[in-house]
Amino acid sequence: MLTKAVIFHNALDIAQIAWQLLEAGWEIDPEDLAHISPYLTEHINRFGEYSTRELGIQPEAYDPRLEVDFTPLREQDPAAAGFGTAA
Template identity: 85%
Template sequence: MADFGKVESFNRFSQWGNRGVIADNDPVEQEKAMKFNALLTNAVIFHNALDIAEIVRQLLEEGGGIDPEDLAHISPYLTEHINRFGEYSTHELGIQPEAYETKLDVDFTPLREQDPAAAGFTAAA
């Protein structure tokens, strides 16, 4: 049987934006709500992935070791640090963000060489 923990985690995460409720019977409005939720979900995942990568880079620069297997268990589906209904400033919209580094210097080769079934990855039924 396949491990659906990550899928379930993603589903809970994606429902966080609208609490899994579409409050309109109009199909056009429902589609808008679903697309907005997908956009919100992807933006938060992207932001979280950038933050995680930056923390890993800092640890590596400080001489800390990163076990690829531990890193593989870190989830970008975090919401505790986000205030969904907080105050947001628009005066920063014109500020150009710093470029982010896309390469993470961690060797994932051992994870790729593992037997997928032994690592908990199995084909879906």
């Protein structure tokens, strides 16, 4: 959703600049506009680091334990489940 919003904002910026150039007397060829993409990525760090410090959000402490009950697996007969047999 964020990407769509950025693309839409870029499209509006491109259109505004094109109108300003036309009003200033520039001639704009539609073929030139066809080479401009609103999907500009040089100012976007999509997979970067984002700070939440300014928002006052602190991450929870990391807990490496898995809350998974493996009891049913331990009670099952490995041979009946197909484990331990050659393929």
